[in-house]
Amino acid sequence: MNCAEFSELASDLARNEGLDDATRQKALAHADACPRCDEELVMARELTAALRSLASSAVGADAPARVEEFLRREMRQRHATIAIRSPRATRWAVGGIAGLAAAALLSIVLFRPGIFQRQGATSPGGSASSASAPTQVSQATPQVASPTVNAETSAEPSAATQDSDTEYATAYVSLPSADGAAFTEDQTIVRVSLPPSALASFGLPVSSAAGDSNVLADFVLGEDGMPRAVRLVRSQ
């Protein structure tokens, strides 16, 4: 081993890593015979010791406790969000929001029957499905109105009452989860049937004039499965 070869190995020797026994013995033998390389090895070992002093000065230095607290909070929030977006939870969310929306619209319907518009055709989905298993009815581009506009622009349903296949519906009302999102042609509409008692179970005030009959509602779903808008439907 010459001095150049030794120099390449000095760090490994000082750190006691990366050398097999035979190479180590050769390098140490060279250092014993070469004062200059021996001095280089001494300096490399001093450097290793100095670096270990620096490392030991920080032993036990941890991230402040607030980091763990923050991360645990994030972990809880994130997985709570994921849980509510799971298919099962989404179904409940649909039911819940449907209840809220239907309750709100029910109040309007009961006292403002004129807000239904004649649809002029049977619902593509046929009879309504239950609230716990909404049926995909159609894909369309719903015209969404704000509740205020909806009430002001509705047509009277008088002619429709003579046609048993005729369906009336309110305009779509945007839900908070829409968050201003635009509606497109490929969005899904599901129809659910909600009993007034189900609305009451949400703790919402429901007028006794609603009776026991289920309320039909069409929900526009976003890509994430969350409802974006709702309308009430009435078949004659």
Added chain:
Amino acid sequence: MLREPEYSDDDLLRRIIAGEEDAFVCFYRRWQGRIYRFALHMSGSASVAEDVTQEAFMSVVRDASRFDPALGTASAYLFGIARNQVLRRLEKDRVLVPFPEPGDESRDSQSKIAGNGHDAISVPPVDLARKQTIEHVREAVLSLPGHYREVVVLCDLQEMSYEEAAAALECAIGTVRSRLHRARTLLAAKLFELRQAEPKTAVRGRGSN
């Protein structure tokens, strides 16, 4: 709470993906110290180290499923994230904040050594020569270019093997060895320079009085 030795990193990461907070806490407590100290030695700043640690583990919270045990260890995964964060931060800041002195209450994480339960205890006193050596080494390490500094921090300060460092840095073992050799040569030169400068400063100080 899950106990440390009972679960491998891979087990914990699987549980984290399933949303188990206990698994995350176990994983965090297992690794946070090493990640924090890596960032601390790389940046010289307790606040950067805190941010880097938080961001590295936020990556785990956000998407632990990105970790693929077939491609490397959890250690390499975490150090890889932390390294990228540190380099990005150093590039952005371009300012190295010196380590706080022991007893500096404004920098809690460095002036105190935290135990397992994060209960702080005082740093034991060190003698002047040792303290001076530590400060010189710290300054010398921080003066190294980033790609040399990281191998020194991983191999000499974190005591990783060449193989572990290579996995964390996503490079060949030979690259780690050669960079470390070069880094140590630069460190030795810097330390020599710092030691030479020390007596001159003292002489100037006495002469001015």
